[in-house]
Amino acid sequence: MDKITPEFYDANLTATDATWPDDPNVPDMPPIPPTDQLPFPHDNWLNTHCWDGLHDPIKPLDPPRTINEQPVSEVNPLKADVIWSMRSPYCHLALQRLIWLNSNYNVDMRFRIILPQAVRQSKGGEGVAGGPFSLDYKLTHTMYDCQRTAGFEGLPYKWPSPDPIWQTIHPPHGENWQFVHPPEKQPYIFGLVRLACYCELKGKSADYQNEIHRLIWSGQVDHWPDHVKEYVNRIDGVDYDEAIQFIQENPGEVDAVWQENSAFQAQTGHGGVPLMIYNGEPFFGQDRVYQFVGRLMQNGLTKRKEPRAPFTTEPKTWPAGW
Secondary structure, eight states: OOOOOHHHHHHHOOSSOOOOOOOTTSOOOOOOOOOOOOOOOTTOHHHHHOOOSSSOOSSOOOOOOOTTSOOOOSSSOEEEEEEEOTTOHHHHHHHHHHHHHHHHBSEEEEEEEOOOGGGSOOTTTOSOOSOSOSSTTHHHHHHHHHHHHHHHHTOOOOOOSSOSSOBOOSSTTSTTTTOBOOGGGOSSHHHHHHHHHHHHHTTOHHHHIIIIIHHHHSOOSSSGGGGHHHHHTTSTTOOHHHHHHHHHHOHHHHHHHHHHHHHHHHHHTOOOSSEEEETTEEEESGGGHHHHHHHHHHTTOOBOSSOOSSOOOOOTTOOTTO
16 A cells, blocks of 8 residues: 555545545545535624624623522533544644643533534535635635744644545646535545544543544654554544444444534534534533633632543643642
């Protein structure tokens, strides 16, 4: 098998040739259902809480928890969500802080997987998925900014090879730049998403991202698909072969997870990732993690007596005294 190296990309990834090497690390998967992005409902959170300084919002922000409520503790934790994409480098930049939060504080973080933007416009699996980004500078800025931000956060980071999505991203503004192959020609992303869905069903969504998202984006191994099975098997209570068999036999139940998560995200009124959500309120981007934690603290967030799995080291920028 040809390794998916930068040289392979340069020689093989063209808009007219949608073949892919027979990678033994890619198990057979059932056909994917339509992936078209859901419209945002008019009563989404941002619409109903929008305030322009002149008109009252349709709904006010919910008040913080009162002192009369049961204190936040290990047996009574806060509940929060984060909308997640396996292809987002900004999710990688937020991962360590969110895992640290989940491990060391009394909040249950549910990592809710969705399909990446590039494969959310599939026309039911026919034709080209995604198309070019809506902003011409978005991709080049992202690739530069993430290197800079990873250095600031003290995180290992490298744009993955192979890319979880088969998309022409080099050279910038070259021929077929940002071309995305259709879903049926994507060898990696749907398997990664379905494994995340399986782990979410098992209550192991944070564990999966702590292992697999870090594997893909940290640049610590060559050809990350060679290691997915090993890293999935590190998760307590999850077996890779059992997971693949379940996905193959129950695709509807598995795909319902990312479909439900997409609907959950649409109700916030926001389409980006990572999207932290507490009590319906969305906080978008790795640079909003601490605002999100601040909101949790306003609602009584407390520290755990002992950390719980999954574990990580303390983030470089975690505020002192938190």
